[in-house]
Amino acid sequence: MRSPIDPFTPAVELAAAIRRKEVSPVEVADGCLERMDELDGRLNAFCHRADDDVRKAASAAADAVMRAASPEDLPPFLGVPLPIKDLLDVAGWPTTHGSAGAGQAPAAASDPVVRRFVDAGFVLLGKTTTSEFGTLPFTESEALGASHNPWDPNRTPGGSSSGAGVAVAAGMAPMAHAEDGGGSIRIPASCNGLVGLKPTRGLVTNSTVSVEGLGTSGVLTRSVADAAAALDVLARHDPAAWWSPPTPRRSFSTAVEGDMPTGLRIGALTDSPIGGIGVDPVCAAAVGVALRALEASGHHIVDTRLPLPPTEELVAAFTTIWNIAGAGVVLADPDRVEPHNRALRDAARSIDSWAYAEAVKKTQQLSRRIVEGFVAGFDLLVTPTMACLPPLVGAWRAGTDDNPLMALLNSYPMGVFTSVFNVTGQPAISVPLHHDDATGLPVGVQIVAAPWREDLLLQVARTLELAHPWADRRPALG
Incomplete structure (x- = not known):
């Protein structure tokens, strides 16, 4: 029997x-x-289901509602289902990291991000698919199979938070945990017609700092209000973390509900930050839609350019660090790690500690150069989220028989606009502002703010949501 609840609530x-x-x-x-x-069965969003656990937690939440003296006494998301990406530990469930080489032993304890979700009242719904170690924006692995885009199952849903994007876009979950080390929240947001916010580096803490601070946790949602409320749950001071700011004094939900700012300096970037990568005209056109809406809302469009370093410097520094994605994962069978990740591991082992430390230092220097120029020139920057529409399933495989690392090179058009801001650590959000008339596919726009200005980012995203509502756009799932 079909539930009477609208699955897109x-x-x-x-x-x-x-x-x-x-x-x-x-x-x-x-x-x-x-x-x-x-x-x-046809979209492959979930890699681990624990239906008995879900029903038990939901029953406990129902009891809590009935016992509460007042609704204000309840956690903010009591009883709301939320799946966890299969890169984070959930106590009692296996964590495969998307790898056939990983073991299936249940985790002994949950990651701090998972504990924050539970404390907020969420019912953990299962675990969602991810590419192996989260290194590709496609999930098509030996361990988890291929995940498919609800808007067109022949297309990828993006990644590496692939299952998270599919689950929310298809109405299997109202919100989903995601992680972003090079675009893995914002890319599936664009591919699936969702809202995806990558917070400032350090604002949301996991059990360890991921890939030298390039990675962070967040969520995928359908609305800006949901993104703000989820960040209120996640952005809590963590005294045990290596670095963690104080809990923000003003809630992000309050910021979104308040008066919208005007008179901001809005910059644009529509050329690829990495030379030689073309930008689909539909993706560039989405930026124009955003700029016109923001100008009509009282903001100023400026011609200042983002001071990007030479391509080779940025790519070399990023990839040296990115080679260690998956480091620390305990493998039961290392021979079953996928070829591109074996190649990354081999590359990481070939770099001595001195060269690695130099790359970390170089990344920080490049980040400072970009952020200083950003703050001087803009309040916000608008870019395409991706340089392309969602590629066909399997598109990443071209040339990988001869060179496994072609898997990453083939993925560059998906992450070229997002990964820059993992280096700088700035907050960035993808909103589903546009769509392609020819294919019906959603097209995301990325908005970037200065560090710690998630409030401003969410306010402007809400302005765009009101100007070009997307809540009623849903994939035709039959």
Whole structure:
């Protein structure tokens, strides 16, 4: 029996309905599980299901609602289902990191990000697919199989938070955990017609600092309000982390609900930050849609250019660090690691510690140069999220028989605009502002702010959401 709950209801609205006792967490969980049964066989968003755990947690949430003296006493997302990307540990569940070489032993403890979600009342819905170690923006692996885009199953949903994007876009979950080390929140947001915010480096802390601070956790959502409310859950001071700022004094939800700013300096970047990569005209046109809407809202479009370093400097520094993605993962069978990741591991082992330290230093120097120029020239920068539409499933494989690292080179058009801001650590959000008339595919626009200005980023994203609403755009899933 199909659930009466609209599977595309935003998480904040779902949480409010649960607090008002208009819907039970058990009904909500059952609706998600039913939709997973219906759709996941052809889309492949989930790699681990624990339906009994889900129903038990939903039942406990329902009991908590009935016992509460007041709705204000309840956690903000009590009873709302949320899946976790299979790069983070959830106590009692296996973490494969998308690799056939990983073991299946259950994790002993949950990552701090997972614990924050649980403390906020979320019901953990399962684990979502990812590319092996999160190194590619495609999930098509020996371990987890291929994940497919709900808008066109012949296309990739992006990645490496592939399953997270599929789950939310297809209505299997109202919100999903994601991680971003080179675009892995923003790329699936663009591919699937979602909102994806990468926070400032250090604002959200995991159990360890990922790839020298290039990586961070976040969520994929359908609305800006959901993205803001989720960041309020995740952006908590963590005294045990290597670095962690104080908990923000003003909630991000409050910022989005308040008066919108005007008079901001808005810059644009539509040429690829890496030479030799073309930008699809549809992706460039999406930036124009955003700029016209922002200008109409009282902001100033400026001609200042982002001071990017030479391509070879930026790529060399980033890839030297990116080689260690997957380091620390305990492997039961290293021979089953995929060829491109074996090549990355071999490359990492060939670099001595001195050269690696030099690359880390160089990355920090390049970051400073870019951020100083950004702050001097803009309040916000608008770019395409990707230089291309979602590629066909399997597109990353071209040439990999001769050179496994072609898998990464073939992925450059997807991450060329996003990865720069993993280097700088700036907050960046992808919003589904545009679509391609020829294919019907969503096209994301990336907005970037200065470090620690998530409030400004979310406010302007909300302005665009009001100017060009996307809530009713849904894939035709049959």
